Amino acid sequence: MSRENSLVSAQWVEENLDNDKVVLIEVDEDTTAYDKGHIRGAIKLDWTTDLQDQVRRDFVNKEQFEALLSSRGVGNDDTVVLYGGNNNWFAAYAYWYFKLYGHQDVKLLDGGRKKWELDSRELTDEVPTRAETSYTAQEQDHSIRAFRDEAVAAIGVKNLVDVRSPDEYAGRLLAPAHLPQEQAQRAGHVPTSINVPWSKAANDDGTFKSDDELREIYGAAGLDDSKDTIALCRIGERSSHTWFVLKELLGHQNVKNYDGSWTEYGSLVGVPVALGDEPGEA
């Protein structure tokens, strides 16, 4: 993969607003953001109701994903362009999710909703209608999804990249600071995981840094690109952002996103946990 295949600019999106083969999809942490205004022609996916199973903690299954995209009018050969708030956290999560179910042509809008707004580009509250399709998904591609046992087995063996903020990594905060801090799980990080906050990969306006800058950041942080990598955060959305950087922009092989992330790991009985700013021992 490369930047050209996986990322589009706000300018490109503006020039393709009337392109029928391009489906713009907004995915936000704040699921009401779309309703207050969105890019013309964009549809909405709600990560809490559309993309999560409503009983178990897991994703919707293949059949549910097919039904979802069919009903929203997304075709298998459409170019899906995802964007959202929070520097594309949840859009990157949806990007990874579309890849998980084998969608071929999916891209992120560089900078997401914030860049679009800071550029003073147009938003509308008009909700488009798209004709229903018959979408076919692939089986989940587990070469990009890590589960808890793999995360535990990776301690001291693979690159574990914890992309939360330094205070969450060290155990001083339990959640991103725009959320209340009272949580059930223990604080800290997986021993031997390195802390490269997702935000290191983005400029203030939410766009990604250049490939050279990105290589420098992960190299300096001690990421060994001869090893397999598992990215994690709190619930798997910020780590999707870093998964996107490592896999899609920098072209690393064997990068997985651990969507269980800290809310799962920090609740496991008996696993090792490291506190403080250092990675800790295996």
Place this chain on the structure above:
Amino acid sequence: MCGATQGGLSLDGVNVAKEAVVQGQVLRDGEPVGNAYVRLLDSSGEFTAEVPTSATGHFRFFAGEGQWTLRTLAPKADPVDRKVQASVGNVAEVVIPIG
């Protein structure tokens, strides 16, 4: 004076005793700015969180003890940095005028 500051964001439903709240309002010429982004940076300048302002220009963070920087981005304005001290059990109110 205790409780919510005049003009401040309501703290209904927030367990203030357990949180180090940093909140406030972004203003341009005294008017609320509803399309700004406020970033919370830690004492080393590293990003910790970001929120879009509400229609009334308000924002809120649940921080930890210590000094933080609020960086505000808005259309057609230069970024503005404001330092703020947070502590558990207190609400730090910050008004941020932008150019």
